[in-house]
Amino acid sequence: MVYVRKDAGTLTAAERRRFVEALLEVKRRGEYDEFVRMHLAYFSSDGERGLRTAHMAPSFLPWHRRFLLDLETALRRVDPAVTLPYWDWTRDRTAASAPWTADFLGGDGRRSDRQVMTGPFAYRQGDWTIEVGVTDGEFLTRDLGRRRDPLDLPTASDLEQALRDPVYDVAPWDSTVTRGFRNRLEGWGTGRGGAAWRNHNRVHRWVGGAMLGAASVNDPVFWLHHAFVDLQWYRWQRRHGGARYLPARPLGPRDGQHRRVVARHEKLPPWDVTPDELEDVGRIYRYA
Template sequence: MTHVRRNQRSLSRAERRRFVDAVLKLKRRGEYDEFVRTHIDFYVSDGDDRLRVAHMTPSFFPWHRRFLLEFERALRRVDPAVTVPYWDWTKDRGRGGTLWGADLMGGNGRRGDRQVMTGPFAYRNGHWTIKEDVTDGEFLTRDFGRPQDPIDLPTARDVAWAMDDPRYDVPPWDSTAPEGFRNKLEGWTSARGKERWRNHNRVHRWVGGHMLGGASVNDPVFWLNHAFVDLLWDRWQRRHPRSARYLPERPPEPGQRQYRRIVARHEPMPPWDAGPDELLDHEGLYAYGD
């Protein structure tokens, strides 16, 4: 039966509590940290001479769709009424509201060490110890807006810039792709300074702390960000039905720059056997609501 992912601001107090409780239970079981480790292992950049499936690659959208599904299925094994909510950062752009409330994500990190002190994922509450990371430290960190070099959340105009591009992706199929919806929404550009980061990438940098880099899953807001990214992919497909197919269709050949570094439409995306073609729509799995 299809379930509905809803905007986080439309959740009732009871629904927020059930979502948080399910996340904390996965953490107690050790399952949550397995998701963190998976993302760290598959956070591969352009400069690494190996397969990229999660970032800086055409499979950014289908890989994270499957990743979200696996997490949501784990949550629903705990509580079948729970789904992953999404965060529309083009509208919920401040530090207030329900998203950063004490009964959902908690607030910003404090000055100095950027430790999150409020909410269910604050280390001092005893339920959220960072165990899988690329650096030392047991507490969740955030640095909203990067005060030392301020950055804003993406706007509706930023999203429209990506949504208006009818091409899914273009060569060279990485973070330097000059056009294409995938790279524009993932958010890599050739600009300098803070303008380098757009859309998805800019959200990670606005939240800061653990949301920077491969260990970003340590911050549960990761899932709400990627649920919205998944929703935007769905909207783009509906807007451009004639060109919504995944690219590249065929794998790069020997001697080409991306040979064995990206996956074509029918090739499997590790750590699963599923290829991008199996994740091109979510009909029958879940729907999005307000």
């Protein structure tokens, strides 16, 4: 049966509570930290050798689509009524709006060390200790809006620039491309400062704290952010009917990206699934 992913700003108090309780239970079971480990393992950049799957590559979108589905499956094992909500950062744009309420994801970090002090994921509540990360810190951190060097969230216009591009991705299939929907949405730009971070990447920067690195999964907002990113792929597919994931075929041995990116019908590590198989999720879920 097809289930629905809802806008976080429209959830009822009961829906927020059930999502939080399911997420905390996945954490208690030890499953959540495995998601952090997986994201760390597959976060590779242009400059690294070998296959890139999660970031700076065409498979950014299908990789995270499958990643979200795995977390959602874990949540629904706890509570079948729970689905992943999405955070519409083009509309809910302040630290006082959804999803930063005390009964949902909690709020900003305190000034001294950016530790989140409110909500169910605050360290002092005892249910959300950072076990896997790039530092030894045990508590969740945030710096919403980046106090010392303020940064705005992407706008609907910024998102529209990505959505109107009719081509999924282009050579050289990495963070340097200036055309193609995938990188316009992923957000690797040119220049310095805020101009270099767009859409998806800019949101990670705006949240700050744990969301800045490869262990960004430690902040539960990761999932709501990526559900909204996934919704954009869903919308792009419908706007540009017939547009498909690219590259369609494996790149040849003379190509500088040979064996570094996943083609449409190649397996997407670490799963036994291809981007082609992840392009249509209409039989699994839809967005409200």
